[in-house]
Amino acid sequence: MKRNERISPGIRIVAACLLAAVQPAATAISAEAQQFSADLVARKDGTTTAVGTLRVSEQKARIEAAAFPDGFFLIDSAKPAALFVRPAARVFMDARQSSQLTRMFVPVDPDQPCRQWQAMAQLAAPNDSAIWHCERDGEETIAGRRTDVYRVSDASGFGFVGWVDRARGFPLQVKTADGTVIAADHIRDEPQAAQAFELAAGLRKFDPQALIRRIQQSDVWVAPPDSE
Template sequence: MKRDETTCKKMWKGSRSAMACLFAMAILANAPMPAAAQQFSADLLARKDDTATTMGTLRVSGGKARIDATALPDGFFLLDTAKPAAYFVRPAARIYMKAMQSSPLTQLFIPVDPDDPCRQWLAMAQLSAPVDLATWHCQRDGEDVIAERNTDVYRITAPSGLSFVGWIDRARGFPVRIKTADGTVIVADHIRDESQPAQTFEIPAGLRKFDPQALIRRIQQSDVWVAPPASQ
């Protein structure tokens, strides 16, 4: 930018070229720069009544997230809302698998478009199980302030107790609070805005994909399989 400004000043004084150049430089100097993808980490805490429980840790970079759940210490979840995809990775066992219904956290704490979060929430829910669109509803329900940050409130109505309310931090494009159907409140606590290594959100090299359906088919073909009665 400085070099371009010097070039402008070297032009003939008062010439149209110099005036046009300086005018263009002024526009560029005030033009907004593209926002960088949000990167941060946080702790996940659940509160119900007077009890607080540590759920795990969260890391986010752009449209990707990683959740290390306390209840599943032998692995971690990798989420990618752009694909969309949700995997549970077990490095020690050298395998990874689709997350499916391993944890409701993979459907709740995901990067979203603050102007249309319903689309990402629905896509991640469909990864776990088929969604009946006739009974799944998502709508904006006002605004609120969480930890001195403005949030948009969305209410999701779904069958089988999967309804929840989400508070989305618009600047981060991420829900910082979720209230589930049973009254449990899960929050992204102690949020730390910091860069995240790209490999944090990648499946480690050398791991094989575990297919539970393939395992079931192998068992069905073995001598230990006993087919259920036709009535079942």
């Protein structure tokens, strides 16, 4: 374009409208597409223990826990779903109460994290919503990041305090009822491969309850004696 050529007012208006429309969309995409990885560590009585590793992509999380070396947990807080995958055995199953990590370290809405926490608690074990409790308890700065503090408890005695990073929509750390602090350490904001959060083809679902029912119907099952 030559210097003496001018952009017409109509073109300027159209360009301004397009820019105004694109900027909010880009901001929304950036806010939703949080992707990072971290180490999970537990701290209590001056001792730090490696718990596992964590990967997060938007509303999905993958936890590789040291206590379960033969598999990993997949969490989808949008569905919601929590699965335990054993690649070598080619099976997966509902995580249920196998690990408390799947009930605490989940992607959350920074404005309403209680909703996702309660949904994951229901997956682990049905709970009375009238007794399950979650409330905000102020703000704190953790590792230089602003967090909102929430206290969660239920009738079974399970409870924790969670520090939610608003920018990432994820708890940076939790404190369990026995005083153990589990934290996402050495957080690395980096792209995550989509397949890391998906079930591989050919895996079959293992249902422990179905196995128990089959055993009970077989000749090898011996019913327990009636209590006197």
